[in-house]
Amino acid sequence: MNYPTSWLTSMSIGEKIACEVRLKIIRGDIAVGSVLSENHLAKDFGASRSPVRDALRVLANEGLIRLERMGAVVLGLSKKDIEELYDVRILIETHLLKTLSKTDQTSLSQELSKVIDKMTMAMEHRNPIDFSYQDLLFHELIVIESKHERLLRVWYSLKPVVLTALLVATAKRFEVDYDEIQLLIDKHKLIIDALLSQDDHVIERTLLEHFQDTRTTVYDSLMKEDLQ
Amino acid sequence: MNYPTSWLTSMSIGEKIACEVRLKIIRGDIAVGSVLSENHLAKDFGASRSPVRDALRVLANEGLIRLERMGAVVLGLSKKDIEELYDVRILIETHLLKTLSKTDQTSLSQELSKVIDKMTMAMEHRNPIDFSYQDLLFHELIVIESKHERLLRVWYSLKPVVLTALLVATAKRFEVDYDEIQLLIDKHKLIIDALLSQDDHVIERTLLEHFQDTRTTVYDSLMKEDLQ
DNA sequence: AGTTGTGTACTTGTATACAAGTACATTTTA
DNA sequence: TAAAATGTACTTGTATACAAGTACACAACT
Numbered sequence: 001m002n003y004p005t006s007w008l009t010s011m012s013i014g015e016k017i018a019c020e021v022r023l024k025i026i027r028g029d030i031a032v033g034s035v036l037s038e039n040h041l042a043k044d045f046g047a048s049r050s051p052v053r054d055a056l057r058v059l060a061n062e063g064l065i066r067l068e069r070m071g072a073v074v075l076g077l078s079k080k081d082i083e084e085l086y087d088v089r090i091l092i093e094t095h096l097l098k099t100l101s102k103t104d105q106t107s108l109s110q111e112l113s114k115v116i117d118k119m120t121m122a123m124e125h126r127n128p129i130d131f132s133y134q135d136l137l138f139h140e141l142i143v144i145e146s147k148h149e150r151l152l153r154v155w156y157s158l159k160p161v162v163l164t165a166l167l168v169a170t171a172k173r174f175e176v177d178y179d180e181i182q183l184l185i186d187k188h189k190l191i192i193d194a195l196l197s198q199d200d201h202v203i204e205r206t207l208l209e210h211f212q213d214t215r216t217t218v219y220d221s222l223m224k225e226d227l228q
Numbered sequence: 229m230n231y232p233t234s235w236l237t238s239m240s241i242g243e244k245i246a247c248e249v250r251l252k253i254i255r256g257d258i259a260v261g262s263v264l265s266e267n268h269l270a271k272d273f274g275a276s277r278s279p280v281r282d283a284l285r286v287l288a289n290e291g292l293i294r295l296e297r298m299g300a301v302v303l304g305l306s307k308k309d310i311e312e313l314y315d316v317r318i319l320i321e322t323h324l325l326k327t328l329s330k331t332d333q334t335s336l337s338q339e340l341s342k343v344i345d346k347m348t349m350a351m352e353h354r355n356p357i358d359f360s361y362q363d364l365l366f367h368e369l370i371v372i373e374s375k376h377e378r379l380l381r382v383w384y385s386l387k388p389v390v391l392t393a394l395l396v397a398t399a400k401r402f403e404v405d406y407d408e409i410q411l412l413i414d415k416h417k418l419i420i421d422a423l424l425s426q427d428d429h430v431i432e433r434t435l436l437e438h439f440q441d442t443r444t445t446v447y448d449s450l451m452k453e454d455l456q
Numbered sequence: 457a458g459t460t461g462t463g464t465a466c467t468t469g470t471a472t473a474c475a476a477g478t479a480c481a482t483t484t485t486a
Numbered sequence: 487t488a489a490a491a492t493g494t495a496c497t498t499g500t501a502t503a504c505a506a507g508t509a510c511a512c513a514a515c516t
Contacts, residue, residue, distance in 0.1 A: 012469065037497065048471040053498085054285075061289065063381055070478055070497045084378035091379075095319055150312035151319075153291055154382050240499065265467065276501040281468085298467045298508055460515075467508070478497070485490075 004129045004167075014054030017045050019160070021055060025064050025076055026164050026222065032076035036065065062161050077165060079219055085158055085165075086215040092155055093139060094207045096146040097191070101198045108145050109192045112138055116188050123181045131181070132170040136163050138188055142195075166214075169221035187213060232357045232395075242282030245273050247388070249283060253292050253304055254392050254450065260304035264293065290389050305393065307447055313386055313393075314443040320383055321367060322435045324374040325419070329426045336373050337420045340366055344416050351409045359409070360398040364391050366416055370423075394442075397449035415441060 003019045011019070021041070024030045038049045038056065045052065056072050059065045063081070065072040100108065115138045122131035136159070143155045173181065187210050194206035231247045239247070249269070252258045266277045266284065273280065284300050287293045291309070293300045328336065343366045350359035364387070371383045401409065415438050422434035 014469085039497075049498090050470050050472090054469095057282075057285070061385075063378070067498095081378065084376055087376065088378050088382060091319055091323055148312055148315065150291070150309065150316050154316060154385070157289075157382070157385065242499085267467075277468090278500050278502090282499095295468095458516085460513100462511105462513075464511080465509090467506100469504105469506085471504080472502085474499105474501080476497100476499085479495090481492100481494075483490100483492070486488090 003164075006129075007133075012051065012054070013045075013047050014051035014058070017041065017047065017051055018055035018058040019164075020045075022059060022062070022064060022160060022164050023168070025059070025074055026161070027168055028076070028222070030074055032074055032078075034074045035071040036074065037071045058160075061157070064161065077161065077222065079223070082165065082215055082219045082222070085162060086211045088158060089139070089155070089162070090207055090211050092151050093142060094204055096143055096148065096151065097195055097203045097207065098200050099148075100142065100146055101195050101200075101203060105145075105195055108141070109196055111141055112188075112192050112195075115141065116185060116192075119185050119188065123185065126174060126178075128170040128174040129167065131174070132163065132166045135170070135184070135188075136166060138191075165218050165222060169218040172221040173217065184213075231392075234357075235361075240279065240282070241273075241275050242279035242286070245269065245275065245279055246283035246286040247392075248273075250287060250290070250292060250388060250392050251396070253287070253302055254389070255396055256304070256450070258302055260302055260306075262302045263299040264302065265299045286388075289385070292389065305389065305450065307451070310393065310443055310447045310450070313390060314439045316386060317367070317383070317390070318435055318439050320379050321370060322432055324371060324376065324379065325423055325431045325435065326428050327376075328370065328374055329423050329428075329431060333373075333423055336369070337424055339369055340416075340420050340423075343369065344413060344420075347413050347416065351413065354402060354406075356398040356402040357395065359402070360391065360394045363398070363412070363416075364394060366419075393446050393450060397446040400449040401445065412441075 003023045008016050008019065021030070021036075030036070036056070038052045041052045041056075042049045056065065056067060060067045060072065063075060064077065065074050115134050119131055119134045119138070122128075122134055140155070140159075143152050146152070173184075190206050191210060194203045197203070231251050236244050236247065249258070249264075258264070264284070266280045269280045269283075270277045284293065284295060288295045288300065291303060292305065293302050343362050347359055347362045347366070350356075350362055368383070368387075371380050374380070401412075418434050419438060422431045425431070
């Protein structure tokens with residue numbers, strides 16, 4: 001599986017390279033500890049060093065590589081990374097759901113239901129690319145609705161890695177555990193219910209359980225036989 | 229006041245330009261809504277477009293500018309931005325203090341006390357640059373001690389803007405309300421007390437009050453007469 | 457006077473060249 | 487044989503050139 005070309009529209013060459021390299025790192029196609037150089041990547045992608053340099057800075061920002069004086073070291077995505085990424089999301093999304101639940105959210109819950117419908121259609125069409133896109137869009141809409149721009153910015157900084165990991169995990173899930181996709185969809189409905197319950201404890205518990213499942217799934221799907 | 233040259237050691241040209249431009253934007257020397265171009269900035273700084281391009285991407289990541297097809301629009305740092313930046317810090321640091329308080333933190337509290345001593349020395353030497361550096365280091369040590377690398381990464385992504393705003397605010401505070409610096413120092417001691425209390429509610433209240441003061445101070449110090 | 461077309465000056469994305477630094481391989485020396 | 491010195495091939499940071507796109511000023515037309 002390559003990075004979905006439909007997601008690459010209107011991207012610069014540097015952005016495209018960042019997406020392709022990100023996917024390879026997260027899938028383990030590029031080994032942790034290996035050293036990337038601008039010249040090598042430029043040759044590999046048939047581009048000049050300028051967009052490669054841009055791409056490497058993006059990936060360094062995402063914590064997937066560490067830029068050094070000579071070459072960039074691949075840090076990869078460990079189990080701890082995945083757990084911590086979901087920690088950050090739990091912190092942000094729980095806080096924002098609690099805040100949003102203080103006011104009438106009929107409109108938002110309807111929007112979220114529509115996204116769940118699209119997840120269902122993606123499941124029925126056996127389309128993991130669209131499914132993972134809608135899955136993350138569900139959460140994105142919550143953060144957007146909070147109108148907290150700085151938390152949205154933090155959330156967006158996590159998005160490329162989370163979406164790529166989710167894409168890989170979902171593709172595998174569609175192959176191996178297709179029967180459980182419906183359960184994933186149902187769990188998103190629980191979040192809407194928690195939002196409408198206006199109960200902080202219910203929100204907290206629902207989000208913890210939701211992300212507990214998700215990060216276990218993502219982690220299991222990403223890991224090769226030999227644990228990192 | 230220019231950006232402290234002692235903080236610019238071992239930086240690339242691009243990093244230096246980012247720091248200088250960040251300070252000018254936060255101080256309001258570069259107006260919100262104005263348009264920056266790579267060519268203009270390159271000429272201003274006597275550099276080529278490459279490091280300027282790097283710098284602009286850093287500032288865009290920090291939400292101070294928005295890169296567009298033709299030029300970069302200055303977004304600046306509004307009151308809402310400052311409030312939201314401290315919201316993010318409250319979310320992160322409260323969560324981490326609660327987590328840390330579950331275990332023995334004698335060592336950390338001693339380190340934090342040392343930093344408070346340095347804040348006191350900086351106050352006595354009337355050195356706002358070192359004072360603001362130690363102030364933020366106090367909080368940084370807490371986040372580092374949590375060993376939560378992804379939250380640390382988020383915290384570090386806020387740091388350049390927060391430190392620059394704090395620097396400007398502290399410089400003004402030293403001029404205008406020097407007598408109240410001691411109160412700032414005392415409030416940091418309260419955080420250590422809250423950590424050692426091992427009481428989640430105490431931690432929550434202490435952090436809220438601490439940052440309530442800080443963001444009001446930062447905001448008041450940054451604003452010109454005409455509100456944005 | 458208003459609208460349309462053309463030209464110009466600007467922007468950024470990308471390609472390429474150069475300089476300085478780094479790391480390793482090879483040669484020289486003791 | 488081991489240590490030191492030298493050479494080479496690589497890296498990145500930065501400078502500069504080129505192409506494509508954009509926005510505005512100016513000229514021509516109605």
